[in-house]
Amino acid sequence: MRALRMSYIVASVAGVLFFVLSVTLLGVWPARVLQEQSRNMAPENPLGLTRSEMRGRAIYAREGCAYCHTQQVRFTEADMKRFGAPTLAWETRLDYPHLWGTRRIGPDLSRQYQTHPADWHFAHLYSPRSVVADSVMPTYRALFNGAPDQPTQEARDLVSYLDSLGRARELAGPEGEARARKGCNCPDDEMPQMAFHSAVINANAGKARREGPTPALPGNGDIVRGRELYQHNCASCHGPRGHGDGAAGSLRPLPADLSEHQYSPARLSFVLENGVAGTAMPAWRDWSLDDRAAVAAALRELSVGQPEPGIPPATLELGARVYRDNCAQCHGMNGGGDGSAVPELRIVPANLQGVRPTLAQSIRVLRNGIEGTQMAVWTGRLSEAELSAVAYYVRGFYQGEPR
């Protein structure tokens, strides 16, 4: 009997030990290793979070964003290809509590920094379907005063938080990566090494960029597939018929009116590969070239043809002069969107070699400007004659197929 009793005591002690063992081996010890890693591998002065970003973090936690979005890029090929560099311990040093998440209905968000502009985020939070037609993300209208361009402070905080995700890592740059590699001091450890060789920190296929390749698209895109792709992916912004009148009316600049423009194949290819940086127009790098060719075919169908008016030489000359004096520093001498002022501009000026607006559109733009870009209103500065002359003139840069 006594022995039995003893054995129960031994057993109970063992039980407690098991638990303590698990906490030590899988909790305390890893936490210490991680703390050390965090210290050794962080950049010298990693950028922290502002007050507003901290508040945004709390909103993110409160709304359960982490139950559809992870903030943990894993050390796997698929994750690295899709999202970018795997999450290191030091990147999470400000997360009390952590927001790693264990389910992805939406994509990982740890590399959101500069992936979408604020107008996109606001429209997306207010009504995800207005920018991503097939999204299942919930709407967060309670964060707005009734409209996507009327965000409350909470919405602003949340968006600034989203835009901070991955920032410290990105800003640490190559020196930061080198420091991490040194701090890790793990040349034989396969996983971290993998991370150090990741090509980019942010691999998001939708992130727009100003410069990038222009892959050649296959010649004749499948128009039926193209129309379907268009309706599922583009119509929410550009409108069902491409008039730029989709559900996302709060974006600035507004989505382009595709019916009022002609796009060269090269321009379309560039835009689909790289998006339009600084605007809500995302890139579509994760699409196959066939799909891109298909949607390009569907776009051509949307653009309305216009009879080209004969232009008197005197008008063209006036147009050229006005252009040289007023427009070339932005749009470039040959209309390539590559004038000397471009590095200063948030949004690259229209590349008129690849985009030809209709005459009416050109005049409209000169009269009204393009809200959300530095393309100004010209009515005060140019006479009516000059205005229409330059509107004619800029259409001549186009280098796509003739219409």
Added chain:
Amino acid sequence: MYAHGLAAVLMLFVSMTFGLLAGTQLLLPDLGAGVSWMTWGRLRYDHTQGILFGWLTNAFLAFLYHAVPVLTGRPVLSARLGQWLFGLWNFAVVIPGWLLVLAGFSQPLEWAEFPLVTDAFVILALLLAAIQFLPAFFTKGLEDLYVSSWYVLGGLIFTLFAYPMGNLVPEFLPGAQGAAFSGLWIHDAVGLYVTPLALAIIYYVIPAASRRPIYSHFLSMLGFWLLFFLYPLNGTHHYVYSVIPMSAQIGAITASALLGLDVILVVTNLLLSLRGSGYLARDIPLRFVATGTVFYLLVSIQGSLQAQMAINRAVHFSDWVIGHSHLAMLGFATFAAAGGIAHAWQRIPWARYNRRAMTWSYWLLVTGVLLMVPHLTLAGLAEARLWQSGAPWLESVRAAQLHWLVRVLSAIPLFAGFIAFLIGLVTGPRGAGLAEIETAIGLEPVEHVSPRLAEAS
């Protein structure tokens, strides 16, 4: 007991409604748009917390009130304390927890979504539960504890440790460090709380209802100790391929594989005890419990597999895992708990269940689980394939949609099943003619039950 049983089922409906709303929102994402408490995240928090605290915990408590006196031959500590515990649990933990989450006070930690204030009451209530139930075991003397008692002891005591670890530590340790503890708790919530108590029910009901002792007490004890050794060591498998040290990950993955083997052992022992007893067809609670046992086997094998790196690489983050958790909580734990309540109900002289309603309930619930879990698994596989392929993200969302529809539809049999269960609980024959009922259902006095639950000595 009666109160906890009914509270359990009522809260189950609330929790399921949260789940159903959240599930439906994945198909109709604008449902409830603009109503902040109706946003998906908050419903999702309340769904799982409701299942864990509202449904399962109430069900477990109900069962303990029935089982502890039988197991120990002693009453629980105090009826007064019982009322306090009931009030505290339901009116200071579950209901305020739900409301706080809906109002926007919560923490983004899995199985720990109720805010910190609520945690204080949870711990207090767990302490009260320990005070209520444990002394009976100790005064009885530990010499001839039946395995169910071990599980009850283990479950109650270790949850007292594990709960604060999972709920508090990540609030004070940053990011990855906190996540290491979170992973432990995610698993301990299931492994050190739900599983032991569900197994306690299973180990109790099988011999009590099938009128034979458990097949092997030695295997029971071996299973118990292995379980308590291995379960806590599993936690890190929730973060495979993360920055958490690889040796910890590998350790957890190995423990996960061993755990699967252990569960095979446990379940074999349980099923062998049932073999040819002939009570399965007649005794509905037993049928619930036996089905729960089979789900337990399936879910554990699945768990061991999905912890392995090659599989985890693909299916982690997908609906496969959601299927897994429903198989665990809805298949295993809920069937055990429902069986436990029904079994105990039959033994409250003035309650009893309605046999027809219970039979309906059983079949409806089985249908629901068998609709939902395979479809979530298929959705997970489709998502995994698309994620690996580099296709645009939305493809995976579109691919899941059909399965999400089936999941929502599976709510029909599930709701119907639990309504039948509730009807079964409240419309049973009662009062007069007790003796007749007792012979009809083959009830036997406690003195006959107890010996079967004793250690074979």
